Amino acid sequence: MAADFTLPQLDSRVLSTLNADGTRRWMQPRDARGKYWRARLSVAIALIAVFTALPWIRISGKPAIFLDVMTRHFTFFGTTFRSTETLLLAILMITVFVSIFLITALFGRAWCGWGCPQTVYLEFVYRPIERLFLGTGSMRGTGGAPLWRRIAMYAAFLVISAHLANTFLAYFVGTDRMMEWTLGQPANHPVAFALFAGTVALMLFDFVFFREQLCTIVCPYGRMQSVLLDRNSLVVAYDRLRGEPRARVAERKKRETSAQKVGDCIECTMCVQVCPTGIDIRDGLQLECIHCAQCIDACDQVMTRIGKAPGLIRYSSQNRIEGTPNSSFRYRLLLYPALLLLLVGTLTVLIARHEQVLIEQERTVGSNFTLGADGSVETPIRLLIENRTDAARSFTVHGIADVAIVGELPSIQVAPSSAASIAFSVRTTSASFGRGSRHGSVLIRDDLGVTQAEILSIAGPFNATGSMTTGDWP
Ligand code: SF4
Numbered sequence: 082m083a084a085d086f087t088l089p090q091l092d093s094r095v096l097s098t099l100n101a102d103g104t105r106r107w108m109q110p111r112d113a114r115g116k117y118w119r120a121r122l123s124v125a126i127a128l129i130a131v132f133t134a135l136p137w138i139r140i141s142g143k144p145a146i147f148l149d150v151m152t153r154h155f156t157f158f159g160t161t162f163r164s165t166e167t168l169l170l171a172i173l174m175i176t177v178f179v180s181i182f183l184i185t186a187l188f189g190r191a192w193c194g195w196g197c198p199q200t201v202y203l204e205f206v207y208r209p210i211e212r213l214f215l216g217t218g219s220m221r222g223t224g225g226a227p228l229w230r231r232i233a234m235y236a237a238f239l240v241i242s243a244h245l246a247n248t249f250l251a252y253f254v255g256t257d258r259m260m261e262w263t264l265g266q267p268a269n270h271p272v273a274f275a276l277f278a279g280t281v282a283l284m285l286f287d288f289v290f291f292r293e294q295l296c297t298i299v300c301p302y303g304r305m306q307s308v309l310l311d312r313n314s315l316v317v318a319y320d321r322l323r324g325e326p327r328a329r330v331a332e333r334k335k336r337e338t339s340a341q342k343v344g345d346c347i348e349c350t351m352c353v354q355v356c357p358t359g360i361d362i363r364d365g366l367q368l369e370c371i372h373c374a375q376c377i378d379a380c381d382q383v384m385t386r387i388g389k390a391p392g393l394i395r396y397s398s399q400n401r402i403e404g405t406p407n408s409s410f411r412y413r414l415l416l417y418p419a420l421l422l423l424l425v426g427t428l429t430v431l432i433a434r435h436e437q438v439l440i441e442q443e444r445t446v447g448s449n450f451t452l453g454a455d456g457s458v459e460t461p462i463r464l465l466i467e468n469r470t471d472a473a474r475s476f477t478v479h480g481i482a483d484v485a486i487v488g489e490l491p492s493i494q495v496a497p498s499s500a501a502s503i504a505f506s507v508r509t510t511s512a513s514f515g516r517g518s519r520h521g522s523v524l525i526r527d528d529l530g531v532t533q534a535e536i537l538s539i540a541g542p543f544n545a546t547g548s549m550t551t552g553d554w555p
């Protein structure tokens with residue numbers, strides 16, 4: 082016999098994006114054009130311009146940002162790093178994280194509401210297009226709009242998503258290859274076309290269907306707010322002391338004449354209707370709040386209309402909104418900047434010393450050295466030369482002091498952004514050896530006249546008399 086099973090009835094929503102029965106709650110937030118909206122619009126235009134332009138801008142002949150995952154070369158503003166430069170890349174990543182921690186401690190989720198591409202493109206590109214085609218009144222929601230409007234809207238979404246996918250991929254494949262793919266036939270670049278089509282599909286999925294759920298369900302940054310914020314951090318907050326008890330306009334007069342206290346909130350719910358994540362800020366600070374300040378703009382307009390001072394919802398801290406002054410001392414505001422200073426200092430030194438040519442001695446195969454009758458020692462040497470520049474370079478090896486090159490000076494040409502090995506022998510004297518090895522230097526000079534000294538480990542006899550004719554690698 083089948084068990085009788087009914088879903089528990091909940092008093093409130095589990096997620097702001099779900100209805101009580103578990104179906105998707107589609108957000109169609111109203112427009113609220115106030116001072117914060119105008120400021121965010123300016124920031125959004127600037128960010129979209131920068132994001133679109135960065136792969137095209139050249140610094141020292143290189144793209145401003147190029148994350149070439151195929152060759153694992155990462156270019157930032159004229160400097161290219163390899164994936165092997167793990168220390169540098171690790172410090173760079175930690176610097177980014179600590180900066181985010183500091184910004185969050187100071188300004189709350191300013192990044193989410195003002196700078197995140199998800200918010201910028203959704204609120205200032207996709208949502209306005211939707212409002213343009215579907216309107217903001219009774220037609221809101223695709224159900225009420227004529228078919229041609231819906232088709233035109235999805236066509237516009239497709240064009241925008243294709244452009245966005247092109248820009249996004251340009252960061253990873255470069256603008257030259259991107260242009261080649263775009264101007265070529267898809268049949269000539271099937272893999273590239275599949276990559277492009279997949280990226281467009283992802284953009285459409287995110288900005289047309291998934292939307293605010295990326296912020297409320299997926300994004301790990303949102304999940305970390307409880308540890309990144311404290312009671313002194315800047316947040317969007319409702320002034321409960323001023324707003325409560327709430328009273329609709331119709332009730333206010335009655336309550337006021339009977340000398341009952343009424344707060345400034347008139348229960349118009351405009352702050353909820355404009356919220357892109359569907360929450361009610363009057364319930365307090367919530368994980369879903371991306372600090373976009375839409376509710377501030379909406380409430381300020383309401384307050385102005387009813388003749389009250391704006392700021393019932395405002396940027397403040399949890400302390401200040403509850404009437405407690407902000408703490409003047411916060412450990413995290415000492416710790417994060419100190420850590421950031423250390424990281425940026427280390428990063429600056431590492432980048433300043435970032436070598437254009439990397440030379441390493443490799444292990445040789447076969448006999449480690451040959452002892453001559455005159456007491457000279459000839460040792461084969463092998464060097465790996467990595468040319469990290471964007472032009473082919475020629476290198477010639479010269480001996481220094483008592484380390485002489487056997488035969489002609491060895492030279493090699495190394496292609497841009499690649500490495501090659503060069504083999505040669507050095508001549509020393511057995512008298513300079515002890516314990517089977519010694520150190521000595523050679524000079525590597527390139528065609529631009531740049532000279533670099535390389536310290537070698539040179540294999541030789543175990544003592545000055547040259548009692549051994551072959552030895553082990555030290
Ligand atoms: S917009 Fe302002 S007045 Fe209206 S419900 Fe929200 S807090 Fe109250």
Ligand code: SF4
Nearest residue numbers: 356370371373374376
């Ligand atoms: S509560 Fe206000 S600030 Fe937070 S997401 Fe909603 S509209 Fe934006």
